[in-house]
Amino acid sequence: MFDLEDRMLMAELTFSLANLPTIDQMPHVCAGCGQVVTSKHTFRLKVHRSYPGPDLTATVAGFSNEEQRNWHQFQQLFAQGKCVVELPVCWWHRWIMPTFIGIKSMTEHRVSIQGLADSFVQEMKRRGWSDI
Numbered sequence: 001m002f003d004l005e006d007r008m009l010m011a012e013l014t015f016s017l018a019n020l021p022t023i024d025q026m027p028h029v030c031a032g033c034g035q036v037v038t039s040k041h042t043f044r045l046k047v048h049r050s051y052p053g054p055d056l057t058a059t060v061a062g063f064s065n066e067e068q069r070n071w072h073q074f075q076q077l078f079a080q081g082k083c084v085v086e087l088p089v090c091w092w093h094r095w096i097m098p099t100f101i102g103i104k105s106m107t108e109h110r111v112s113i114q115g116l117a118d119s120f121v122q123e124m125k126r127r128g129w130s131d132i
């Protein structure tokens with residue numbers, strides 16, 4: 001049911017960090033497989049410590065003071081664990097089989113999540129949540 005071919009059909013979605021949707025603003029479909037869910041279980045995607053960008057100490061030298069301050073606030077955001085994206089998932093994907101949902105890329109302004117069900121992504125785009 002969830003073989004490799006299914007995984008290759010998985011889609012991506014990019015959110016603005018300044019405008020992350022809440023779980024109530026998401027469609028009633030599983031973010032992992034796209035089936036309709038009647039009661040929302042949530043999958044918490046914590047993005048702190050996941051920033052894969054250049055090492056701060058290696059890049060901060062060339063930045064202006066303001067850029068350094070923004071960087072600091074960015075680090076604080078994640079250090080405090082505030083940046084948590086909650087996604088609706090079905091019972092199966094919540095309790096039996098973990099989804100392959102993960103962070104694909106990240107900047108100061110947006111985060112791209114991969115491994116999402118295509119129908120979930122389409123519905124989120126229709127609602128205007130995609131930041132591309």
Ligand SMILES: [Zn+2]
Binds near residue numbers: 033035091092
């Ligand atoms: Zn599912």
